[in-house]
Amino acid sequence: MRILLVEDELGLGEAVQEHAASAGHAVDWMKTLEEAEHAAQSIAYHLVLLDLALPDGSGLDLLRGLRGRGDKVPVIILTARDRISDRIAGLNAGADDYLVKPFDLDELSARILAVTRRYAGDPNPVLRLGDLEIDQTARSVSVAGVQTELTAREWAVLELLMRRPGALVSKDRIEDALYAFGAEIESNAVEVYVSRLRKKLGREAIHTVRGLGYRLEP
Amino acid sequence: MRILLVEDELGLGEAVQEHAASAGHAVDWMKTLEEAEHAAQSIAYHLVLLDLALPDGSGLDLLRGLRGRGDKVPVIILTARDRISDRIAGLNAGADDYLVKPFDLDELSARILAVTRRYAGDPNPVLRLGDLEIDQTARSVSVAGVQTELTAREWAVLELLMRRPGALVSKDRIEDALYAFGAEIESNAVEVYVSRLRKKLGREAIHTVRGLGYRLEP
DNA sequence: GGAAGGCTGACAGCAAGCTGAACGCCGTTC
DNA sequence: GAACGGCGTTCAGCTTGCTGTCAGCCTTCC
Incomplete structure (x- = not known):
């Protein structure tokens, strides 16, 4: 090592x-x-x-x-x-x-x-979800074969959702990841990034569970 | 969590x-x-x-x-x-x-x-009760293989019953869990949520014990 | 049969979420 | 140094669908 x-x-x-x-x-x-x-x-x-x-x-x-x-x-x-x-x-x-x-x-x-x-045993860093391909090491995303660029914040949100495809991630949790621990944010920034991600990744990639959070559909 | x-x-x-x-x-x-x-x-x-x-x-x-x-x-x-x-x-x-x-x-x-x-990335712990599958990390439920979405309140009720499958949970207890301490509720909200859950999970999943409360059938 | 407890369809109100737009900041280019 | 473009953040107006309530019906028990 x-x-x-x-x-x-x-x-x-x-x-x-x-x-x-x-x-x-x-x-x-x-x-x-x-x-x-x-x-x-x-x-x-x-x-x-x-x-x-x-x-x-x-x-x-x-x-x-x-x-x-x-x-x-x-x-x-x-x-x-x-x-x-x-x-x-x-x-x-x-x-x-x-x-x-x-x-x-x-x-x-x-x-x-x-x-x-x-x-150990880190699986293939390329994550496939339907026609969505996410390469975690290259930080690249392609939808149905077409490569798309993500900004830093967008990536941060996607990364969190990717950690556990299918798991629910609360908005607070995403907020914590985006901003320094405890840094209050008084806007709907998370929603904005989800919206932008959806525009890039396709509408169905990220599922909203109202009142609870978001989920990357596996 | x-x-x-x-x-x-x-x-x-x-x-x-x-x-x-x-x-x-x-x-x-x-x-x-x-x-x-x-x-x-x-x-x-x-x-x-x-x-x-x-x-x-x-x-x-x-x-x-x-x-x-x-x-x-x-x-x-x-x-x-x-x-x-x-x-x-x-x-x-x-x-x-x-x-x-x-x-x-x-x-x-x-x-x-x-x-x-x-x-993040571990397999999800899934609770199985008959043909009911409850994925706690995804906060999703599937009945006989068909995935169903639960709302926040519905999930809160189910979560309480899930803590001890088979144990009796009083209506008061569920009410306390659903609403902030002291928040008066003047309706049969708990019954309504049990009804909604049954519609999603199947009629037999939740058993009524008349006068006492509800129980999740293991 | 009567009473008490429980179930459920319907609905209005409202909070949560979505998204286009605007603005400021910062780094780059000319 | 001015112009520019990209990104992050905020806001407002709009849409969506959850929630509590109620009424009427059903079930259970005596």
Whole structure:
């Protein structure tokens, strides 16, 4: 497995690198945000171990960048014990897990195992629903063979519905995904995006369950 | 979301229940392993919050039972003991996450969000009663293979009956669930919804116990 | 047979949802 | 720096269909 380790503390970084390497993983160790951003954009990692407090910025920016680009690589945050708000922010930004420093290396192994197990056997990233084709890695959508472009927000909504084709997703949930956790929105933005998606994907792709939410018809 | 909370500490349990309920989740709170096992086997939960130290055994047994039956419901362990070995044992037994007591309720929310987000894409838990199929994640119902849509209120009634198939639920109880506390209702609304449900689900699905309430036939 | 409880079709009112349009922000182009 | 285009957000007016209510009928029990 190829792991991106982002950590500026030398002792900890070395220990993690050594431990992971001895478990058979290839570890790229970056000590600054800039290096890490560059690495994350050029290589497809299987896992990112991310320290938040970096000399040239916050690891959260890296995480947001990843998720913003639709990269679903598992991310485990490494953080000091007294930064609960950081951890929450990290999870909300799309992290999969976190570890509180100082942590046991065996625990790190267990967490790595748990996170990657979750992602193992990832099915074909191209999702087909009727004459709708959604390629999650390429972020492209085609309807009856005709490719269509989606904007970032439109994609965010579709992505949420796609996670579970057929499952009901509440409007609140979509809102939470579109906007920062707790950020109140006082408009019908979700409805607007659903409307726009329908115009692009076909009217029947997204089903409204009045008062409850929306559902991608399988 | 339907959450099974397994916790014997009254203060903590109450706080968690209240917090989750105010976030719009339906929480079933069980205080012993036995109760919890029973609940976990009869209802398809979306999430289990599991205390390990219970009066009549270890929560780990419940977790192992779930995984042994192939149940992939997300499980977050709540543990008072800040012991690495416990956490590793939990993760190895198939837990998705853990929280060390005392924990911040906002952090709990964030973890719930992260865990459930992660699981989007799992097969749906479907409850079967005769030729009636109830998909809790899609909030859809099919009778003898024919899919039917339910309205929000209809679903609310069915959900209540579903909690314990075969158990009697009083009309008052349903009324309380349908309407905000104190909201007076001066009609036979419950009867109307039962009637509407029967029209959709089939006449025999809901049994009337005259003078007492209704029961979902298992 | 009478009374109480339960069932259901019909309907008006209204809240939820839809969508075209407008506007501001931001990055790009010339 | 001006013009432009794309995107996100908001708003208003419109449509849709859920909801509570009621009346009249049915069922059960004594």
